[in-house]
Every structure is written in structure tokens, then in C-alpha cells.
Amino acid sequence: MPIDIGKACCAISNLGSNWDQCWEGLLQARRPFSVGSDVIPDWPVCPPISAILNFGHHDGQPAFSQRFAVLAECVGIEMKPVIDALLARSPELRISIIIASSAGDPGALSALVDAEFSPKGPSEPITGEVLTGLLGGDWAAPLNKALGRTFQAVGVFGACASSLVGMSYTADRINAGLSDVVLLVAMDTLSRFASIGFTNIGANAAGGSIPYDKARDGTTVGEGAICLLLARNGVLEAADVMGRVAGTAVYCDAAHMVEPNPVGVASVVTGAIEQAGLGAADIKGVYWHGTGTRQNDKTEAAVSSIVFGAMSPPCTSTKGSLGHTMGASGGFNLLSACKSFETGLMPPVAGTKDPEYDNLDLVLGQPREIALGPILVTALGFGGINSAAILLPPN
Incomplete structure (x- = not known):
């Protein structure tokens, strides 16, 4: 439930x-x-x-x-x-x-x-x-x-x-x-x-x-x-409710000490979507882990291809503004997803001007209006710890 x-x-x-x-x-x-x-x-x-x-x-x-x-x-x-x-x-x-x-x-x-x-x-x-x-x-x-x-x-x-x-x-x-x-x-x-x-x-x-x-x-x-x-x-x-947690998935694939594995991350994302009783096409927005390292970002672009195909839903990373708040970083994304339900807006990836990956529909420059619906949040940790959550609007 x-x-x-x-x-x-x-x-x-x-x-x-x-x-x-x-x-x-x-x-x-x-x-x-x-x-x-x-x-x-x-x-x-x-x-x-x-x-x-x-x-x-x-x-x-x-x-x-x-x-x-x-x-x-x-x-x-x-x-x-x-x-x-x-x-x-x-x-x-x-x-x-x-x-x-x-x-x-x-x-x-x-x-x-x-x-x-x-x-x-x-x-x-x-x-x-x-x-x-x-x-x-x-x-x-x-x-x-x-x-x-x-x-x-x-x-x-x-x-x-x-x-x-x-x-x-x-x-x-x-x-x-x-x-x-x-x-x-x-x-x-x-x-x-x-x-x-x-x-x-x-x-x-x-x-x-x-x-x-x-x-x-x-x-x-x-x-x-x-x-x-x-x-x-x-x-x-x-x-008093601003969102609902509909699905979560956590798994350590131990694939690499510092570089996440696309297959492992994709399996966790798919697991969270399935636990929520949804399909990839139902996802209206994504808050990626998005650290700004080449290893992380290329992995999440590959994960997006596995899960969403040729083009992702509208997506962003908050770390261009917040920096990497380590264990708290996914929490800021969870709060941001709930704020997207309330405002209909997704914030841009701060500082990014020339994105490398054509399959990511990144929000750039200005906030963007997104459709009301399920939002995917990811967080990745050293040692192959992969996690994902699906949030739903409050009603």
C-alpha cells in the first residue's frame, strides 16, 4: 500500500x-x-x-x-x-x-x-x-x-x-x-x-x-x-499529504567499487516501477542521481535507453545547484518530486549548457512544466548500491 x-x-x-x-x-x-x-x-x-x-x-x-x-x-x-x-x-x-x-x-x-x-x-x-x-x-x-x-x-x-x-x-x-x-x-x-x-x-x-x-x-x-x-x-x-511512495527497490550488484553498472541500475529502476504497478510509459518525470562524473552520467544515460528507449521522460539533476550532499542527496530529489506535483514544474540542471546524451530529455536553462503523474527518483552509491523510488501525486 x-x-x-x-x-x-x-x-x-x-x-x-x-x-x-x-x-x-x-x-x-x-x-x-x-x-x-x-x-x-x-x-x-x-x-x-x-x-x-x-x-x-x-x-x-x-x-x-x-x-x-x-x-x-x-x-x-x-x-x-x-x-x-x-x-x-x-x-x-x-x-x-x-x-x-x-x-x-x-x-x-x-x-x-x-x-x-x-x-x-x-x-x-x-x-x-x-x-x-x-x-x-x-x-x-x-x-x-x-x-x-x-x-x-x-x-x-x-x-x-x-x-x-x-x-x-x-x-x-x-x-x-x-x-x-x-x-x-x-x-x-x-x-x-x-x-x-x-x-x-x-x-x-x-x-x-x-x-x-x-x-x-x-x-x-x-x-x-x-x-x-x-x-x-x-x-x-x-x-497534509504532498505525495505517496508507491514503489521502492534496492540492490547491491557489487559490479564495481565506484562505477555503477547500467544493467544493475536498470533492474532496480524496473523493480520499483513494477512494484508500483506501473510501466515505463507511465513515468512523467525523472530525478536522476546525476553527480556530474563521467562514470555516473554515462551510466544513467545507458539506463534510460534500457528502461525508456530512444527518449527519456523530462528529467533533471539537482546537483548542479546543491552539489553532492552524499547520503542526503536522494532526499532532496524526493522532496523535489513532491514539489513538482504541487507546482507542475521541474527545475533545470544548473550550469549545464551542452549536454552529451541525446536520449535524455534534460530540463535546461529554465524550469519546465511537466505532466502530473508518477515520478522516478534514483540514487547510486559506491560499491554498486543501486536504489530507486516511484512517487505518486497525493490524490
């Missing part, structure tokens, strides 16, 4: 500290990328990054070791009024949290690296709490504290596919009767390891990501958070 997606949501990114600001930034094809050292002291020299400049409920930039916790707290503050109202109306609701992240909090590892190798010495004392952070810690603690609750929380780690892996698990959890409502919180903060690693393997774009463009040269390492309120059908009022 389809899972309802509540209109009440949260999003924090380089484009803004709430979802309305983020959506407007996507429609305007904004590209507010940053020099790392301007945002975070002692950030390594690397291409532009996509950093959160305004956390919304925190003044200035938090210490690097606290960045993840502060982001989780800001999400909790945003969602608290919604949860309070929901429980005031229906106190018996079983609510749980799923935190989806590619790597979790990078602060603890960075603190240990600084303590061992930094000429300036430790960036903070190496306490038992820091060491616990290496094992995962309690990443839901700042979120629950801000919510004023003690909800059960589960962590989901599926590399850059984490949002959609979390979405699939959420649907299973609700359909199995284990939860009535799930807060799907997908988040990642900037990681020095990821930034340096992506630079060293040539995966970071020199001037910012331009997905599918012939001149593309990589992605833009970023950070962000989203929170989706997902509920069993009937829990939310009809007016």
Missing part, C-alpha cells in the same frame, strides 16, 4: 535553511559554491565545495567536530511543532526515526587525525565521547533532544544511496505494522576525507558540478539535511 509523505518537512543546504528557500534556489538554478577555508578553518586546498552557510537555528558556523550534531539539532527544532501537533491529535501513534547517512559524523575521525598528525596539535581533547563517536555514538540524541522525545532510532548506511535505502526500509517498517509514522532524516556534513579523496581520484569538479555536460569534470562535495514525515495511509489528513 502506498505510504503518505507529509507536507511538513525540513531541508537545509547551501541554498537555504528551509525547504522553500532550497526549492526556489533549484528553480533559479543557483550555484552558491564555496571555498572551503572561507567556511571552515584549516580546510584543505581543494576545488569548490557546497557548504551550508546558514543553519537556521544556529548562529554562525559550528565547530567542525559539532557540525553533524548541530545539523541534527536544527532538523529537530524544525520538526518539533509538527510532531507535537500530530501527537496531540493522536497520542497513540507509534513514531520512529530513521537516520540515513553515507558515513555519519566525520568529527570524531577528524579529531583523532588532528591529534596524531596536525602540526597545530589536537583540535579538541580526545575524550571517551570522541572515541564513542567512531563507533556511531548516538546520532539521534541531538535530534530527540530538540524534539523533546525519546523516539526509537535506526541508522541506515547505503553510501550516497542512503536516502532511498532509508525510504525503502521506512516503507517496509510501516507496511509491516512496526510504525505508524517515521521521520526519515537523511543528512551528511562535510568530510575532509571525502573532499581530499575525491580530489585525489579526480572526481571533484574544478569549477562546480555540471551534470551531463560534455565539459563536465566531476562532482562538488557538499553537505545537507532533509527530513520527510512518512505515514501509514489514513494517519494524515488528505490536505
